[in-house]
Amino acid sequence: MDFQKIFTGKSDRNYDNPDPSFSIDDQPLLQRIHWFRSLYLSTMPLLALYGALTTKLLTKTAIFYVIYLALNSICITAGYHRYWSHRSYKASRALQYFMAILSCASAQGSIYWWARNHRIHHRYTDTPKDPYNAKAGFFYSHIGWLLLKRDRRKLGYVDTSDLQSDKLVMFQHNFYVPLAYLMGYAIPIGVCGLGWGDWRGGYFFLNVWRTLYIHHTTFCVNSVAHYIGDLNYGDSTSAKDSIITAILTLGEGYHNFHHEFPSDYRNGIRFYHLDPTKWAIWFCSLLPTFTMNEFTAQVKKSNKQWIIIQGVIYDVSTFMFEHPGGIPLLDSAIGKDMSEAFNGGVYSHQNAARNLLNHLRVGSIVA
């Protein structure tokens, strides 16, 4: 996130300068520091400490903290990491929307930025082309790489065309800053403040502590997971398997396995390996999913009265005769994607209609 741009309207991101004779990597250290990012990341622990010493933790705030943190974390590990960076499983569009929006609360940059860096990390692990090269030292791989500007031309190259052609990914990238403020500040603080009057606890625990925790646990995957643990599956990289990192990172600690088999949706392959991300993905796979062809086949061959709204399939057979908009409109919608019509193209439905949808849900569409 370019904090200087947000606060000042100007950016010092001159490391993208196309002039081949200029490289930010060759400039003096003071010019290479990301000042706004460094200030933000270094004041967070101080703010967190101050907040913890001066703010009473209410039970409701604590419960909400655990739930919101767990959801944000899983959106990073299952979403940013295992889905968008590695495409290790197929996700329904509804799940993609959920993960893309909720992950903004973690202030870890957009999917596009994160997944591109991560793909580079895997292809060029432990080399100067790796954005968080563990061979450059523990501090550098943990947080140092974020504090210094790098010449992107000197990082490795990876294909990101799939990300660039994904409308959801690019929407999240282009609107990342407002989405991060909304999901990271407005919603969590607003829930605590409006819900039970705990504005202060909302800020210190739901924003400062949550962000600090989720930042450093993710950073641990780049640092701790390359320093502590065992080389169980190969020794071609510094990535190691460790239960300590697994506990900290919702299962990302079986890092040696992950570097050897990055397209496996699991990191801990034994059933007793602590990998909550793997369990969450497995759980979601129990919900029925259909490809577009399977959906059409169900409608045409099995006479299912199904329609699609925003990647989710609804069975309208029981609701057809109660529809306030009439039978013909719903009848003509069967077998089709009615997202646009439902959201204003024909009629802009209110919350009552959206609540009804939850009862008609039968599955979701996967690409």
Ligand code: HEM
């Ligand atoms: C399962 C999907 C649907 C549900 C649960 C649903 C539900 C509802 C509900 C509850 C209303 C009353 C107003 C409101 O609460 O917003 C309504 C009105 C309406 N719906 Fe739907 N609807 C669905 C799909 C559709 C589709 C696909 C179309 C168009 C192709 C459509 C067209 C309309 C129209 C035109 C009205 C306005 C009726 C009027 O006030 O004259 N609906 N719908």
